Amino acid sequence: MMEAMDGSSLLLVDDDATFCRVLGLALSRRGFAVATAHDNAAALQLAQADPPEYAIVDLNLAGDSGLSLIPELLALDSVTRIVVLTGYASIATAVEAIKLGAVNYLAKPADADQVLAALAAIAGDPAAPVNTRPLSIGRLEWEHIQRVLHDNSGNISATARQLGMHRRTLQRKLSKRPVRF
CATH class of the missing domain: 3.40.50.2300 (Response regulator)
Known part of the structure; x- marks a missing residue:
């Protein structure tokens, strides 16, 4: 520290x-x-x-x-x-x-x-634990939404269109806390 x-x-x-x-x-x-x-x-x-x-x-x-x-x-x-x-x-x-x-x-x-x-922290930790469990479905969805949102420069409407969901549905998902790993 x-x-x-x-x-x-x-x-x-x-x-x-x-x-x-x-x-x-x-x-x-x-x-x-x-x-x-x-x-x-x-x-x-x-x-x-x-x-x-x-x-x-x-x-x-x-x-x-x-x-x-x-x-x-x-x-x-x-x-x-x-x-x-x-x-x-x-x-x-x-x-x-x-x-x-x-x-x-x-x-x-x-x-x-x-x-x-x-x-x-000056360098990464090569001894950092590796999670042996795959990500949950909820977390995978959150990650995918975040990636598409980033690709669309934060544009909610464009992201919703690309994901094939209603804009309000996407806004509800984004207003929630991220799903735990």
Whole structure:
């Protein structure tokens, strides 16, 4: 786990103001100089004024994708360590986050210690356990929907057409929490 950071700058981007306040306070207590934003525009404005050393970015920012922030933050400072934190974890978005330059990807709920460990992780863990059970049908459906949604740049209508389902049905499925593995 990461030791206390003496004033290292950290940008916390999450549309949940309460979560932002609680996690920001916990990270401040561990020595970070925390700046918070609740949407992409505010996050970019803060980062342009003072590029952060670390960033924690929520995947779903009130309809916007936190993934779009990754290349923009890295363009400002190529060594910014970015962790994507989400309540809507999927394999497709995890792969995209890493391909875009995030150093890690965490599913909520995650506490400050887990976030710090994700920020500090330098390399993968070859001893990570491999799940021997196949994914459930519900999880496979969730993963497929997420992949098609990503392929359609988040467009719900286009995704529903491609999946052959009614738009409202897709919206209901997306509003639910992801199915466990």
